Amino acid sequence: MVVRKRLDYGSRGHQVPAMPRVPSSARGKRSARRKKDEMSPFDLLATVAGTLLVDHENSSNNAPSINAAALTYARKRKSVKAEQCDDAPPLKSIAVESCIAGSGGVCASPRQSNICLAENSSTRNECESSRSLEATNQVQVQQPMDGDTTALYSLVSSVDLDGRPPALVSSDSSSGVPLCIHDKDRNTSPLCHAEARHAADRDDDENSSGCTHPCTMGNNKSYMPQYTGDSRIRKMFASKIRKAARNKMCGEMSNKGSKLNLGGKKISTTRQRVQRAMFKRQKPVRRHFTPSSAKGILTEASGASFSVEGQNPLCGSEDYNVKLRIKSFTIPELFIEIPENATVGSLKRTVMDVVTSIIESGLRVGVLLQGKSIQDDNKTLRQARICHGENLENIDFTLECEAGQSSSHGVRIPEEMDFHGADAMKPLAMVKCEEPFSETKAGYNNQQRVQASPNRVQSEHGSVHSLFETTAHEASASSQAIVPVASPSSEALAIVPVCKSKRPAIGQRRIRRPFSLPEVEALVEAVEQLGTGRWRDVKMLAFDNTDHRTYVDLKDKWKTLVHTASISPQQRRGEPVPQGLLDRVLAAQAYWSQQQQQVLSGKASGQACSSSC
DNA sequence: TTTAGGG
DNA sequence: CCCTAAA
Structure with a gap:
């Protein structure tokens, strides 16, 4: 390494330089x-991206899709439960069993998948508290049958993932439908391109985000937009984006009635005002999950997970209820490049964060009947002919990202991305991989150890940089920040590892050290x-x-x-x-x-x- | 970009 | 640590 010691003063004492520096004069x-070259290789290269791609045309061949794999309907049920059918679902097993009940309600029962099926904070908290509980704890959401298809939306779009589902992650690609396909060759038309950076350090101070979210932010509060590249650019953006992010997060949570945790710091009204202004300037970009890119398969023929409850219900009956049993929302395949030394725990967190950010960023459910989207949310199921004996084989669900919601969770969509072509591979989210090496005690001690001779410090970070340099360059050359999957055979793993990084994400307070x-x-x-x-x-x-x-x-x-x-x-x-x-x-x-x-x-x-x- | 100083 | 005016 180059010794940059330019100063040749005594090693001790108060020798005055020839020209004592006068502030601001010279x-x-x-x-x-x-x-100093501030462009660390890491700025460019330590990027791992997970890409969510959806291809409704390929739902059968490993296509990323969210399959509402089962729809059941029953008669005279006052309520229905949404529950997970598989106790230990692999990657694809975010299962929701839902019903639309006539005069009853919908009960959601978060289980291992930790799905919250309610928008309001109380139910979110319920979900939070029931994280480890079995199906005995049920969150109830009333949904009139004669309501509309938004019931489905309510059930699905508000799904919260939290906690650490034991089997959310699977390295077996066969076990899951892709959520993020990390294939740069196919990634020609990314629908949703986003980078998220996980700052990883859970020990980060409570002020890091300024706010916490009861259900989702706990694990995800580190999600902030990340700009790779020149640290100077990062510095430029950091302040403003941080403001925006903070404000967004806080505002969002306050809207949801969640408790604000400002980490003991008060955000001044002026600051908030500025932050709001900043955030408003963010251009909302609608991300399409694509029509039928994520498809809920409700047909009996398709499937395995479709079931009927009740006996021969008649469409048109007064208290006729339709029970939708969305057995499994399959998460599209996630591709991840993750260093070998990453921990399983970090991998789980990564998957969690990705899924959470995708869902939490706002998924809107659409209903397709015989391939045609049902636009009118006020239409009753009966009017929409979603009832027993009719069209049940032809109902699909689509998922779209809510407009303008993603940025706050670190899912950022570059505006230059190409958003057309439903059949193209469309990453819903791209996740950035960060330095896999954590600020471990060992690393820190190492740093401390060399402090005695600071000019000769060769921290581990340096070697890390060189390690990732090649990969990072490839990444930057190939696409926005998508790092090629390290090994083609590892295509099942494409999410971003949750790595601690010494590079603070944009919008995030630096780790206190x-x-x-x-x-x-x-x-x-x-x-x-x-x-x-x-x-x-x-x-x-x-x-x-x-x-x-x-x-x-x-x-x-x-x-x-x-x-x-x-x-x-x-x-x-x-x-x-x-x-x-x-x-x-x-x-x-x-x-x-x-x-x-x-x-x-x-x-x-x-x-x-x-x-x- | 750096410095200086308040928050 | 953050933020920012000033140089």
Whole structure:
């Protein structure tokens, strides 16, 4: 690695550089400085994308589709349950059994799949609380039969996935219908292209999102739009997008009556106003899951999962109820590139997050009768001829992404994406893979270990970058951020691994990383040499290889160090800093502030002299 | 982009 | 840590 030590001051003590830096007076020369290449390979390359593709034409051959595999109807049922039929459904087994009851209601019973079948917060909470319960806990939703087809919508579009369904993930592609097909060759017309970044660190501070969501945000709050590439661009966007994301999340939750958790921080009204404005500017893009891209198969002929309850119900009867038993919503295949060292847990979380983000971002259910979409939601099932003996073989469900809903969950649709061609492969969501290496204790310790000689720090991250460089370049070349599946044989796994990343997602607060003692020592030493007010140089001197410490961070840390040193030890919090170090902090602070004053006064006198001379 | 300082 | 005015 290149040693960038440009500064040749003493290693200790307060040697004054030849020209003590005067704040804001000599910045022009900085432009000539060699700038550290801030474009980490990771910015470009550590991307794994999962793509949800839908192809209703290929529903039989491994096509991604959401199959409402069963429809049953029964007569004189006051209520019906929506329940999962398979206790341990694999990838494709997000099963919902639903009914439309005449005067009764619909009961949803979230089980292992953790599906919430209700929009309102109370039921969401119910779902949350019943996460680990069996079918005994039922969430009831009343739906009049003579209502409309929106009943279906209510049942399906509000599905929440939460928790960790034991068998949501399957590496066996045969066990599931594709949700995300990660095939760049076929990915010619992505319907829904989105990147999401999972910041992975669940230990991230509570303020990271500013809000939490009872049902979905818990695991998913890290989903934020991610822009790969130049960190400067990221910086540019970060602030505004973060605002928008925060606002969106908070607003959305407040709309749903969910409890706001602002992490102890209050978002000022002005800030919120700005955030709202920012968010409004986001162009809502409608994503089509495509007509029949996700198809609910309700035909008896098709299937296996179709069943009839009740005896020979007559269409037209007064209290005639139709029981729709959507046995299985098959999740289209998910392709994922995931490093071998990723954990199964991270894989599960990834799948969870992807599915959750897709569903939570708003799926709208459409009903196709004999291939024709039933537009009128107010039409009764009877009017729509969805009743026993009629057309039950010809009912399909479609899923579409709700317009403008996705961005808040990190599912972003580039506007340049091509959104036509229903038969083309259409990724519903593309997920970005991040650095699979977590900020583990080991890694952190490693970093700390080398702090003593900061200029020679060669963190693991460096090697990580090089490891992923090739892949990332390929990704950026091939498509938006879709990383080719590592191995063609691994096509079943295409979701993005939930990896901790040191790259904070756009819109997300950075992970709080308290300065370690070696870091503090390095900072103090650097400031002793360079003085306060040269944070960029301090950064380059002592933290050049520590990407997550910006010069602003160093400045802030120095500020806190000075403050810490000036208060009594009893008032100090966090990892205790040795008093000797704090003494050095105070000494350096006093010294350099004096230097600055002298420079300023000397400059002033010099100006006066020159003007007088 | 950096610095400086408030939040 | 975040945000941002100012340079």
